[in-house]
Amino acid sequence: MAAPTKTATLTIDGKSYELPLLSPTLGPDVVDIRKLYAEADVFTYDPGFTSTASCESTITYIDGDKGELLYRGYPIEQLAEKSHYLEVCYLLLYGELPTQTQMVDFETRVTRHTMVHEQVHNFFRGFRRDSHPMATMVGVVGALSAFYHDSLDINDPWHREVAAIRMIAKLPTIAAMAYKYSIGQPFVYPKNSLDYAGNFLHMCFSVPAEDYVVNPILAKAMDRIMMLHADHEQNASTSTVRLAGSSGANPFACIAAGIACLWGPAHGGANQACLEMLREIGTVDRIPEYIKKAKDKDDPFRLMGFGHRVYKNFDPRAKVMKESADEVLGLLGIHNNETLKVAKELERIALEDDYFVSKKLYPNVDFYSGIILEAMGFPTSMFTPIFALSRTVGWISQWKEMVGDPTQRIGRPRQLYVGAAHRNYPDVAAR
Numbered sequence: 001m002a003a004p005t006k007t008a009t010l011t012i013d014g015k016s017y018e019l020p021l022l023s024p025t026l027g028p029d030v031v032d033i034r035k036l037y038a039e040a041d042v043f044t045y046d047p048g049f050t051s052t053a054s055c056e057s058t059i060t061y062i063d064g065d066k067g068e069l070l071y072r073g074y075p076i077e078q079l080a081e082k083s084h085y086l087e088v089c090y091l092l093l094y095g096e097l098p099t100q101t102q103m104v105d106f107e108t109r110v111t112r113h114t115m116v117h118e119q120v121h122n123f124f125r126g127f128r129r130d131s132h133p134m135a136t137m138v139g140v141v142g143a144l145s146a147f148y149h150d151s152l153d154i155n156d157p158w159h160r161e162v163a164a165i166r167m168i169a170k171l172p173t174i175a176a177m178a179y180k181y182s183i184g185q186p187f188v189y190p191k192n193s194l195d196y197a198g199n200f201l202h203m204c205f206s207v208p209a210e211d212y213v214v215n216p217i218l219a220k221a222m223d224r225i226m227m228l229h230a231d232h233e234q235n236a237s238t239s240t241v242r243l244a245g246s247s248g249a250n251p252f253a254c255i256a257a258g259i260a261c262l263w264g265p266a267h268g269g270a271n272q273a274c275l276e277m278l279r280e281i282g283t284v285d286r287i288p289e290y291i292k293k294a295k296d297k298d299d300p301f302r303l304m305g306f307g308h309r310v311y312k313n314f315d316p317r318a319k320v321m322k323e324s325a326d327e328v329l330g331l332l333g334i335h336n337n338e339t340l341k342v343a344k345e346l347e348r349i350a351l352e353d354d355y356f357v358s359k360k361l362y363p364n365v366d367f368y369s370g371i372i373l374e375a376m377g378f379p380t381s382m383f384t385p386i387f388a389l390s391r392t393v394g395w396i397s398q399w400k401e402m403v404g405d406p407t408q409r410i411g412r413p414r415q416l417y418v419g420a421a422h423r424n425y426p427d428v429a430a431r
């Protein structure tokens with residue numbers, strides 16, 4: 001626990017309360033208000049948690065003003081360039097980069113859990129073929145609880161470890177199955193001779209009728225996209241996983257809750273919404289019309305892939321994604337991609353417009369990712385499932401950190417009640 005270094009004084013009705021100030025490794029000091037209600041009989045009010053630290057964590061740090069993102073202290077730019085997704089998974093789960101031997105062992109353990117129970121296939125059959133893959137993923141991941149009674153005792157560190165490995169290993173398989181089911185093609189089993197990203201592409205794009213060779217350019221780009229999405233501090237879906245886990249719910253149910261929350265267009269659903277927006281804009285000359293809509297208070301339209309609760313500078317992931325989009329489309333021989341052209345011009349115009357500059361709205365992780373995923377052959381409906389499978393390691397790492405904390409308690413916020421005061425039940429004749 002971060003040790004209190006200073007105190008803050010709060011005075012209410014002439015009475016002063018000393019609140020400890022906790023000093024983090026990085027970031028602002030934190031006012032510890034845990035005793036406030038008991039001592040001062042008041043709540044704090046922070047809907048949307050814009051000024052609230054919900055937990056203590058050692059996993060990921062974001063500096064929104066600098067546009068900095070660290071996984072266990074390592075900058076995302078360095079990891080994206082030098083690491084690979086399974087190594088980032090090891091780092092997020094265990095706190096340190098693996099040795100060669102540790103990496104081989106971890107990769108072997110994950111690889112050996114990539115298949116799902118054969119009866120899991122039946123869950124897909126209950127969905128319409130045109131179901132959104134996120135709907136099938138929420139349902140199927142939640143159903144995994146029914147299959148793994150050997151890893152549901154969250155108080156057993158070994159059960160927590162096995163559940164984490166299973167989740168990291170199986171989410172790509174389930175996401176690929178959701179895709180195959182939506183296009184009426186047979187499920188493709190994982191191939192343990194392939195690496196993590198290559199295996200996902202194989203399960204999505206190979207068909208029994210012919211051989212499929214993983215394109216190394218696409219596999220590398222896929223792996224980088226997974227790294228960029230792996231964790232992001234206490235975002236909405238991670239907070240959902242933590243809150244669900246705080247009740248003692250099993251890890252599969254908690255991850256299913258995280259997937260459900262991520263689906264929202266204000267969160268992980270933005271990558272699909274952004275590409276659909278760029279397609280709707282269509283050409284560069286229509287950008288001003290959409291900028292005007294985004295600035296219009298009476299218009300609910302927002303620039304999808306723009307803005308962020310924490311980043312008030314460039315999202316570092318968006319910078320890497322933009323470079324990757326140029327690289328991947330170039331390597332694939334896709335020149336003059338109209339959507340990429342619109343995206344870059346939209347970014348340029350928005351960042352010169354006082355509305356976006358004054359509100360510190362920059363492209364976020366979702367602004368360019370869809371362009372790469374579309375070039376890989378994914379439909380927009382698979383963009384958020386790919387975000388979900390990539391973020392699973394972040395969710396499960398944060399869940400493990402919370403469940404492993406002996407001081408952890410069930411999350412139970414209070415409220416500012418502005419409803420009816422106490423009143424008695426009137427007979428219907430008196431109403």
Ligand code: SDX
Binds near residue numbers: 235
């Ligand atoms: C992710 O939290 C995370 O870490 C999430 C994430 C992760 O890795 O887990 O980074 C992934 O979810 C990225 C964000 C993806 N969402 C989108 O791209 C959707 C579009 N963006 C917005 O909906 C919005 O920017 C949010 C939801 C991302 C952030 O919302 P906030 O922090 O609640 O900010 P806000 O809505 O209060 O906006 C502040 C102001 C408002 O204007 P005023 O009321 O102050 O006049 O900026 C405006 C907003 O109207 N604004 C936008 C805008 N985003 C904010 N105006 C136009 N277009 C936008 N995109």
